[in-house]
Amino acid sequence: MTGAAWMMMLGTWxxxxxxxxxxxxxxxxxxxxxxxxRMEGAAEIDDISEHD
Amino acid sequence: xxxxxxxxxxxxGLGNFLRFPAQAAQNGGGTFIIxxxxxxxxxxxxxxxVEWAIGRHGGRFGHHSAPGMLDHLGKQWWLKYVGVFGLFxxxxxxxxxxxxxxxxxxxxxxxxxxxxxxxxxxxxxPNYLGTTAGSIFALPVEGLIFFAITLTLNVWxxxxxxxxGIETAAKIGMPLLLLFAIVLVIRGLTLEPGTDxxxxxxxxxxxxxxWNPDLSxxxxxxxxxxxxxxxxxxxxxxxxxxxxxxxxxxxxxDIALNAASAxxxxxxxxxxxxxxxxxxxxxxxxxxxxxxxxxxxxxxFGLGFLTLPTLFNNWxxxxxxxxxxWFGLLFFAxxxxxxxxxxxxxxxxxxxxxxxxxxxxxxxxxxxxxLGFWCVxxxxxxSFDEFDFWTGTFSLVVFALLEAxxxxxxxxxxxxxxxxxxxxxxxxxxxxxxxxKYVTPFFILAIFLAALVKxxxxxxxxxxxxxxxxxxxxxxxxxxxxxxxxxxxxxxFDADGRATRAMxxxxxxxxxxxxxIALSILVSVAWKRKERRQA
Numbered sequence: 001m002t003g004a005a006w007m008m009m010l011g012t013w014x015x016x017x018x019x020x021x022x023x024x025x026x027x028x029x030x031x032x033x034x035x036x037x038r039m040e041g042a043a044e045i046d047d048i049s050e051h052d
Numbered sequence: 053x054x055x056x057x058x059x060x061x062x063x064x065g066l067g068n069f070l071r072f073p074a075q076a077a078q079n080g081g082g083t084f085i086i087x088x089x090x091x092x093x094x095x096x097x098x099x100x101x102v103e104w105a106i107g108r109h110g111g112r113f114g115h116h117s118a119p120g121m122l123d124h125l126g127k128q129w130w131l132k133y134v135g136v137f138g139l140f141x142x143x144x145x146x147x148x149x150x151x152x153x154x155x156x157x158x159x160x161x162x163x164x165x166x167x168x169x170x171x172x173x174x175x176x177x178p179n180y181l182g183t184t185a186g187s188i189f190a191l192p193v194e195g196l197i198f199f200a201i202t203l204t205l206n207v208w209x210x211x212x213x214x215x216x217g218i219e220t221a222a223k224i225g226m227p228l229l230l231l232f233a234i235v236l237v238i239r240g241l242t243l244e245p246g247t248d249x250x251x252x253x254x255x256x257x258x259x260x261x262x263w264n265p266d267l268s269x270x271x272x273x274x275x276x277x278x279x280x281x282x283x284x285x286x287x288x289x290x291x292x293x294x295x296x297x298x299x300x301x302x303x304x305x306d307i308a309l310n311a312a313s314a315x316x317x318x319x320x321x322x323x324x325x326x327x328x329x330x331x332x333x334x335x336x337x338x339x340x341x342x343x344x345x346x347x348x349x350x351x352x353f354g355l356g357f358l359t360l361p362t363l364f365n366n367w368x369x370x371x372x373x374x375x376x377x378w379f380g381l382l383f384f385a386x387x388x389x390x391x392x393x394x395x396x397x398x399x400x401x402x403x404x405x406x407x408x409x410x411x412x413x414x415x416x417x418x419x420x421x422x423l424g425f426w427c428v429x430x431x432x433x434x435s436f437d438e439f440d441f442w443t444g445t446f447s448l449v450v451f452a453l454l455e456a457x458x459x460x461x462x463x464x465x466x467x468x469x470x471x472x473x474x475x476x477x478x479x480x481x482x483x484x485x486x487x488x489k490y491v492t493p494f495f496i497l498a499i500f501l502a503a504l505v506k507x508x509x510x511x512x513x514x515x516x517x518x519x520x521x522x523x524x525x526x527x528x529x530x531x532x533x534x535x536x537x538x539x540x541x542x543x544x545f546d547a548d549g550r551a552t553r554a555m556x557x558x559x560x561x562x563x564x565x566x567x568x569i570a571l572s573i574l575v576s577v578a579w580k581r582k583e584r585r586q587a
Contacts, residue, residue, distance in 0.1 A: 001256050005264040008082055012089065012263075013324055020320040023313035023478075030309075030477055 064226065065389035066152055066382065067286040068322040069233070070356045073330040076262055077343055077355075079278045083269030085262075085323075087279035092319060096283040098484060098492040099452050100315050102459045103289055104307035105471040107298025116299040116399035118292040119575045122455070126462040132579060134458065136571045137451035138292025139400055143416070143571075144443035144564065145291065146206075146393035147423035148436055151195075153386040154202035155180075155357055156379045158194065163361065163375025173361040174338075177354060181431050188433035188556060196428050203424060206387065207417035210394045211410045229381040233325045236378070240329060240363065243336040249366055251336045258335025258343065262327050271511075273502030274529050280499050281445030286322055287315055288392065290448030290455075296396040308476035334359040394420075404578035426563060433556030442564055446531065449500055456493040465489040506530035508539075535561075 001009075076084040110121025118138020122131045158180065162168060167176060178184045182192030243255040269275050284290040298307060334343045337359050346355055364374045394416050401412035427436045459468050469485045507514030508527040518524050526532050528539030536542075537554055544555040 001260040002264055005082060005260045008085065008265050009259070009263040009327075012085060015089075016316070016319050016323050020313075020316040023309065023316050026309055026478060027313050 064229075064318055064321050064385055066149070066156075066386045067282070067389075068318065068326040069329060069382065069385075070152070071285060072282055072322050072326045073262065074355050075278055075282045076327065077331055079275045080266055080269035080272075082261070082263045082265040083267070083272075083275060084279055085327075086265065086267075086270060087276045088282060091276070091280045091283045092315075094487065094495050095280060095452070095492055096287050096289065097312065097315055098488045099284075099289045099456060100287060100294065100311040101308065101472045101480070101484070102456060102468070102488060102492075103294040104298040104311045105468060106455065106459060107295035108301045108303070108305070108307055109471055110295065111299030111301065112303060114403065116296050116403055117396045118295055119400065119578075120403060121295055121299065122458060123579075125458055128462065131458065131462070132575055133572055134451075134454045135292075136568065136575055137290075137447060137454070138295060139397060139571050139575075140568050141291045141443055141447045141451060142293055142393040142396050143419055144423060144439060144447075144567070146390050146397075146416075147420045148427045148439040148444070149386070149390050149393065150203050150206060150420060151199050151424050151427050151436070153383060153390060154195070154198040156383040156386060157202055158198040159357065159361070159379040160376045160383065161198075163364070163372050163379060166372055168361040168365055168375065169371070174358050176361075177357045181354075183432045185432070188430060188551060188553065190432070191429050192431070195431075196425070199424055199428050200421070202387075203417060203421055206390050206394060206420075207413050209387075209391060210398060210416065211413035213409060225381060225384045229385055230321065230325065232378055232381060233321075233329060236333070236360075236363075237325060237328045240333040240336070243333070243363075245336075248336075250362060252339050253335055255332035255336040257340055258332035259328060261335065261340055261343075262331050273499065273506045274527070276499045277445070277449065277503035280449055280496065284448035284452055285444055286318060288389065290450075290452035291393065292396045292451070293392040296399055297392070299399075304475040306475050306477040308472060308480045309478045312478065330356050330359070333363055337362045404575075404582070423563075423567070426560065430556050430560070433551070434553045435556055435560045438557050438560040439564075441534070442561065449496060453493065453496040453500055456488070456496060460489040460493060504531045506533070 076088075106121050106125065110116070110124055113120065113124050115121050115124065117135070119132040119135030122135040122138075125131060162176070180192060180195055182190050182195065185192075240255050241259065243251045245251045245253060288294055301307065331343060334346070334355050338346065343355070346358065360378065361375055364371045364378070367374055394413070397416045397419075398409060398412040401407040401415060402409060407415070423439075427439055429435075465485060465488065468488065473480055505524065506527045506529070507517075508525040509517075514525055526536070526538050528534070530538075533539065537557070540554060542554050543552055544558070546552055
């Protein structure tokens, strides 16, 4: 691997790790009661189908 | 957490592991990464927010598919017809995507059966697709059977309304897939010629090919279009499926963090794992030149099916288990995505035509089977690649372009920003308000126009040619070049009277145009029915 390829790969990985990790951490630290609320929408898709 | 994983599960699919590395290989390796990342920040993330916002906004008016949602963004009568793209892309991509999904299912079966012990994948796969039959009309029966099974499974799950169950299972399946991908990356990157049987080149040569930057490729608009197309494909934006999910959220539920975290998680899987897996392994077993040849001019989905069984074959007794496990998990990742594509079609039929869910699922299944059959039957004639270009790349970019303009300039950015930030669990940088209004739409427009008229030679020479009266030299891979088959011997029948690839390509395009018109008529009929009901 060339030096430029290593720099490109590690630089890109660093950016991706930083942002993915940051947002994932935020999701993980949201209070549990609010997380429950976030699933209501997904659950509704199934509720609608059950009414058919 | 659950919704983020569900959305990441939908986004993470075959595109991450198969399409991304193949697109990178096709478009200059390391060169591809630069426009890809720029496209992600300037288009991917902003469009994710726009689509989640349009979806949640449309859901308040009882619409769960794109035509109704876009209709509520302004007073213009034509907005709902822009939403037809949200049906068209989901249906067409679901059709050919289900075919790829069916390859993974077939590979599970053949891994267990031990087929790859006696038949190399490089021999098996072309036979399976029917490309070695000598006729573009030869029907690959086994491929059709696995496709029918896959689509039936999709339709069954959609008709039962157990999408949530699948998403719950995805929470177990996705980490397993990622764990297995990490194992493959480590094993793949340690392959060395002379040490490992069958290896012809160091896999690091492949990794170098993916990451070595060649800045000259940045001037090629086709590379930018491919990068933008991959961003749209992998994030499932420009399709209408995100709108559908978001339409079931309540008014004050977060969309900003949901969209950002799902998008970045998807990038982690694609760039870090997807970029380190297929090309290095394929390079090790096929050589770099063969990898470039295997992906040139097409979607490149096939590369993983040509190489990974060879890797697994060297794992002794574990080979069938590894093959079945990897392709099984890939099938699982694929089906969560194809179900998300089916959902907006069902929602459209239920919302606008009052259809019952089971009937809507059957209608979707029949339409997807008809379109998919075309891809299965005429794969050797280029129908599959036509679907991938026109629906999996071109249409996504067009729809994203139109919805970005409509959201920022017709709905209005002040209302749009309020919609994006309402109930947000993160503080969205205000700069994105201006990026969404001034950068994203024009960035997509520039890429689209450049890809439309890309010249064969340099741009300067092309303008000189135009001003000297010799006309604009369209490149064969420009959009106009593709439409008019520039650079090819354009005949529908060869000297022996046999149908050519050009004929299949034209017929495929005709089919897609007819489908788009048919969906537009459906939307028109739905709105007329609604007006009659209200009158």
